[in-house]
Amino acid sequence: MRTTSKGSAGAVLALLLTVGGATRAQGPEPFRADVEKLAKQNGDFRRVLFTADHVQIVAMSLPANEDIGAEVHPVDQCFFIVEGRAETTIAGQTGTAKENDVVCVPAGLRHNVRNPGPKPLKLYTLYSPPQHPPGTVHHTKQDAQKAESAPAK
Numbered sequence: 001m002r003t004t005s006k007g008s009a010g011a012v013l014a015l016l017l018t019v020g021g022a023t024r025a026q027g028p029e030p031f032r033a034d035v036e037k038l039a040k041q042n043g044d045f046r047r048v049l050f051t052a053d054h055v056q057i058v059a060m061s062l063p064a065n066e067d068i069g070a071e072v073h074p075v076d077q078c079f080f081i082v083e084g085r086a087e088t089t090i091a092g093q094t095g096t097a098k099e100n101d102v103v104c105v106p107a108g109l110r111h112n113v114r115n116p117g118p119k120p121l122k123l124y125t126l127y128s129p130p131q132h133p134p135g136t137v138h139h140t141k142q143d144a145q146k147a148e149s150a151p152a153k
Helices: 006-017 035-041 141-149
Strands: 046-051 056-062 076-083 085-090 093-098 102-105 111-114 121-128
Touching: 035 056, 035 076, 035 121, 076 085, 076 093, 085 102, 085 121, 093 102
Parallel strands: none
Antiparallel strands: 046 056, 056 121, 076 102, 076 121, 085 093, 085 111
16 A cells, blocks of 8 residues: 655646546546545535546545445545545555545455544545446435445336
8 A cells, every 4th residue: 555645646636637648538528626625525425526438536525433334446546635534444454544645546455444533534536437427426324335235227
């Protein structure tokens, strides 16, 4: 597991958004926003901010002592910590990440992020390629679990 400071986090984001030489989304409209501000303002467990063909940006807010739940994705994922401190477990190795850190998880690795602090943990995450339907909003972890366990339509 590798954790990087904010300067490098911006470089990772720029790299992910310029894969293949394109600096705009492959979807209908480019996305331009202060993603840290949106993450800080977000009170939902999961809120998809942007989805294109090859990348997705999702704001998350974890209350004290809550986690995302151990999971494995078939896609790469990077977590950008905006406020608070996170305990991370990736492939059985535990670490911490603080404000302005980024933690990237390659596809196929079991991982979890937990908020050990007294205040909400604010972060945004990038999936490449997208993992959730565009516009997804889950107000709570329970909402997310219910939606993910529902039969496909």
